[in-house]
Amino acid sequence: MTSDKKVLSFPLRCFKGVYEFLRPVLNIVVVVCAFLCCLRPKAGSNARLNSALILGVCAALLLAMKIFHKWQMRKDVYRVYRAPAARGLEPRQMVPLCFTTLIFMIPFYMVFITAFKNSVEANQIDFTWWPKQGISVDSFREVFTIGDIVELNMLRALLNSFVYTMIPLCMGLTVACLAAYAFAKLRFRNKNRMYRMLIATMMMPGCVTMATGYMMYDWYHWTNSPLPLIIPGCFSGAGTVMFLREYFMGIPDSMLEAARIDGAGKWKCFWTIMIPMARPAIVTQFVMGFIGGFNDFMGPLIYINDPEGYTIQTALNFMSSLTFDKSVTAAACVITLVPMLILYLIFQKYIINGISLSSGLKG
Amino acid sequence: MKKAVSIERKKRRDEFSSKFAAFIPLLGWLLFGILPLAMSAVVAFTELHSTDLRDMEFVGVLNFITILTNADEGRTYASYLSTLVFSLNVPVTIGISLYIANLINQTKIGNKFFRTIFFIPFVCSTVVVSMTFRMLFATDGGLINQLLSNLGFEPVAWLTDTPVSFMTVAIILSVWSGIGWCILLFQAALASVDASYYESAKLDGATSFQMFWKITWPAISPTTSYLVTMRLIGALQSMSEMYVLVGGSSVSTAPTWGDSAAYVSDTVVKHIYNMIFENSYKYGYGLAAAAGWILAIIVLIITWANLKLQERWVNYDF
Numbered sequence: 283m284t285s286d287k288k289v290l291s292f293p294l295r296c297f298k299g300v301y302e303f304l305r306p307v308l309n310i311v312v313v314v315c316a317f318l319c320c321l322r323p324k325a326g327s328n329a330r331l332n333s334a335l336i337l338g339v340c341a342a343l344l345l346a347m348k349i350f351h352k353w354q355m356r357k358d359v360y361r362v363y364r365a366p367a368a369r370g371l372e373p374r375q376m377v378p379l380c381f382t383t384l385i386f387m388i389p390f391y392m393v394f395i396t397a398f399k400n401s402v403e404a405n406q407i408d409f410t411w412w413p414k415q416g417i418s419v420d421s422f423r424e425v426f427t428i429g430d431i432v433e434l435n436m437l438r439a440l441l442n443s444f445v446y447t448m449i450p451l452c453m454g455l456t457v458a459c460l461a462a463y464a465f466a467k468l469r470f471r472n473k474n475r476m477y478r479m480l481i482a483t484m485m486m487p488g489c490v491t492m493a494t495g496y497m498m499y500d501w502y503h504w505t506n507s508p509l510p511l512i513i514p515g516c517f518s519g520a521g522t523v524m525f526l527r528e529y530f531m532g533i534p535d536s537m538l539e540a541a542r543i544d545g546a547g548k549w550k551c552f553w554t555i556m557i558p559m560a561r562p563a564i565v566t567q568f569v570m571g572f573i574g575g576f577n578d579f580m581g582p583l584i585y586i587n588d589p590e591g592y593t594i595q596t597a598l599n600f601m602s603s604l605t606f607d608k609s610v611t612a613a614a615c616v617i618t619l620v621p622m623l624i625l626y627l628i629f630q631k632y633i634i635n636g637i638s639l640s641s642g643l644k645g
Numbered sequence: 646m647k648k649a650v651s652i653e654r655k656k657r658r659d660e661f662s663s664k665f666a667a668f669i670p671l672l673g674w675l676l677f678g679i680l681p682l683a684m685s686a687v688v689a690f691t692e693l694h695s696t697d698l699r700d701m702e703f704v705g706v707l708n709f710i711t712i713l714t715n716a717d718e719g720r721t722y723a724s725y726l727s728t729l730v731f732s733l734n735v736p737v738t739i740g741i742s743l744y745i746a747n748l749i750n751q752t753k754i755g756n757k758f759f760r761t762i763f764f765i766p767f768v769c770s771t772v773v774v775s776m777t778f779r780m781l782f783a784t785d786g787g788l789i790n791q792l793l794s795n796l797g798f799e800p801v802a803w804l805t806d807t808p809v810s811f812m813t814v815a816i817i818l819s820v821w822s823g824i825g826w827c828i829l830l831f832q833a834a835l836a837s838v839d840a841s842y843y844e845s846a847k848l849d850g851a852t853s854f855q856m857f858w859k860i861t862w863p864a865i866s867p868t869t870s871y872l873v874t875m876r877l878i879g880a881l882q883s884m885s886e887m888y889v890l891v892g893g894s895s896v897s898t899a900p901t902w903g904d905s906a907a908y909v910s911d912t913v914v915k916h917i918y919n920m921i922f923e924n925s926y927k928y929g930y931g932l933a934a935a936a937g938w939i940l941a942i943i944v945l946i947i948t949w950a951n952l953k954l955q956e957r958w959v960n961y962d963f
Contacts, residue, residue, distance in 0.1 A: 318793075318796065318798065321793065321798045321799070321801060322798065322799045322801075323797055323798050323799065324794070324797055324798060324799050327797035327798075328797070329796055329797030329798050330798075332797070333796075355852060375748045375749075375751045375752045376752060376755075378748060379745070379748045379749065379752065379759060382745060383759060383762055383763075386762065386763060386821070386824075387762065388781075388788065389774075389777045389778065389781055389821065390765070390777075392777070392780065392781055392788050393777050393780070396780065404786075405786060406786060407785045407786050408786070408791060409786050409787065409788045409790075409791035457669045457670060458670065460666040460667075460669065461666055461667050461668075461669060461670050463666065464663045464664070464666040464667035465667055468663040468666075468667075469660075469663070470660045470663045470664045470667070471660065471664070472664075473667070476664075476667055476668070476671060477667075479671060480670060480671055480674075483671075483674045483678060486678065486682060487882070487937075487940070487941045487944055488882070489882060489913075489914055489917060489936075489937040489940045489941060490681075490682065490685050490934070490937040490938055490940075490941045491678075491681035491682055491685055491937070492914075492917055492918070492921065492933065492937055493685065493688065493917070493920075493921050493930040493933040493934045493937065494680075494681040494682075494684040494685040494688055494930070494934060495677075495681040496696070496921060497681075497684065497688075497696040497698075497930060498677075498680055498681050498684065500696040501696070513677070514673055514676075514677040516673070517669060517670055517672060517673020517674070517676070517677075518669070518670045518673065519670065519673075520670065520674075523670050548659070548662075548663070549662075573768050576770070577768075577769070577770035577771070577772075578770075579770060579771055579772050579885045579888075579889075580884065580885055583885075583888075584922070595770050595772045598772050598773070598776065599772050599776075599889060599893040600893070602776060602893055603892065603893055603894050608780055608783075608786065611776060611780065612780065615773045615776055615777060618770065618772070618773050619769060619773055622768045622769065622770075623765070623768065625768070626764075626765065626767075626768040627761075630761060630764075633764075633767075633768075634760075634764070634829060637826065637829060637830070638829070638830070638833055641830055641868075641871060
């Protein structure tokens with residue numbers, strides 16, 4: 283520690299610790315109580331009064347501690363005092379962090395726990411935090427049979443989702459790699475002009491072409507088929523090309539020159555040098571594209587009306603209108619969620635890299 | 646001489662293949678992007694209730710007037726009001742994620758773990774998230790209502806009662822699902838602030854509040870402005886979450902704004918969707934195209950204003 287560290291008296295040190303620990307907790311309590319005050323209490327219950335009371339007490343406590351802290355701040359000792367060096371696990375940060383994480387996880391917990399309840403318990407008026415009537419997987423079985431009357435098959439929907447996502451993704455990524463290579467490393471006339479045109483295509487907001495895009499595909503007789511979802515994707519998009527181009531630019535020219543001298547053509551260079559070296563970028567784009575395609579809802583909703591062609595997202599949406607059984611809906615949510623979760627846990631590094639890179643910010 | 650020609654030809658062929666590789670993505674846009682765009686510019690000035698262009702009836706700028714003067718039973722202004730209220734999620738998300746990112750950066754242990762947890766909703770589809778929140782805020786048997794009734798409050802019909810209750814759910818949903826992305830970028834920005842600034846500030850006796858406003862806030866302002874812009878554009882074009890929250894079909898269960906016929910759930914894009922697919926005999930493609938153009942212009946203005954404002958308050962010197 284530095285020499286300017288002075289020791290606070292014990293009560294003051296305690297106060298500082300307590301203040302820093304309580305401040306976020308009290309803040310959350312104040313917000314929640316203020317929220318609760320707006321709700322209607324049950325007849326004969328003084329819940330609103332209670333929450334108002336708690337709100338007042340917490341706010342007063344917070345204010346008092348703040349003023350006292352501020353008052354102490356004018357003392358030099360208090361200001362210069364530093365907490366001991368971080369030992370890794372600091373309760374000051376850890377407690378509010380764990381608290382928020384727990385609150386954050388509640389929706390996930392609820393879905394998973396509801397999926398494993400039996401249908402009686404899931405649909406009763408009281409929510410139970412744990413399946414008291416035993417864990418059951420009936421609802422998962424139900425998910426695959428419930429759509430039979432309307433020719434909705436969740437398994438096929440899952441398969442559809444994979445097919446509709448994988449075909450344009452594989453094709454599009456190949457195209458994007460070729461284009462990015464051409465833009466980054468090859469020479470041809472009007473290169474910059476073409477690149478600028480490509481960037482300009484990104485400026486067009488989707489809401490403008492929502493109506494006429496549908497009209498166009500209707501002329502082609504492509505509506506009610508997956509073609510509008512598959513074919514445009516095969517040509518890749520400006521975003522992917524931009525991302526890969528940035529990465530290709532970073533690969534040194536000397537590698538290519540060495541290969542050229544050894545007699546490799548430009549496409550041989552592409553396959554043997556660029557693709558292997560850009561593998562992280564390609565995997566990133568693949569994973570991001572897969573998540574985007576698999577989670578797409580608007581496309582299938584607009585273009586596919588037949589339950590047989592539904593993707594998992596539209597099938598899930600349709601299924602929830604077929605049944606009021608919460609455990610079945612929750613089970614379907616879990617089935618939709620799990621492939622993505624697995625993918626996320628495996629490729630987390632790539633996803634996070636992709637986001638940090640595509641935002642174009644430092645850090 | 647002959648050799649020179651063949652080299653020239655070979656070179657041209659060589660260039661052609663590179664050019665073709667670069668051209669394919671543009672070809673996709675020429676095939677599927679430019680036609681709808683051009684058509685949209687034409688159709689916006691017509692009245693059209695089917696996909697058949699022969700039914701087209703030229704009406705001039707009537708569609709734009711209809712939308713700008715709110716002549717579609719007040720639905721347009723209501724949809725913009727919904728979108729505006731829904732956009733409240735942007736400052737909330739930014740604030741909470743900045744707080745959490747700061748906490749995560751201050752701990753040595755488990756910051757990867759926390760980031761992983763908060764980032765999970767990013768990979769969940771809007772349908773799953775909205776469905777989850779529909780169950781969470783269900784009137785009977787929902788977790789939130791259960792907690793409230795334990796505390797002695799009447800259960801609330803969150804998604805059908807009042808505009809305020811519906812929008813509360815929509816905003817919480819949006820904050821919950823968007824927080825991980827913001828935390829990720831804020832974390833990177835916070836980590837890149839040089840620690841020596843804080844040390845010298847501490848030596849000069851700055852409070853933590855002063856350090857935040859004088860060092861951290863300006864240092865992360867590029868990230869903040871980027872996130873605000875992106876989230877705002879996202880909020881303006883949101884629709885799927887609303888679509889699923891109200892039951893995932895054409896029959897909306899959402900409350901209406903006051904006594905009007907406009908549902909709270911109808912954000913601008915949802916309203917355009919309704920014009921095309923739910924009520925095309927009433928509104929039609931022409932009106933939808935016009936509404937799309939107006940929204941596009943508004944998005945453009947917001948982006949431009951953001952860029953201009955950035956010059957004022959964003960600091961790139963760190």
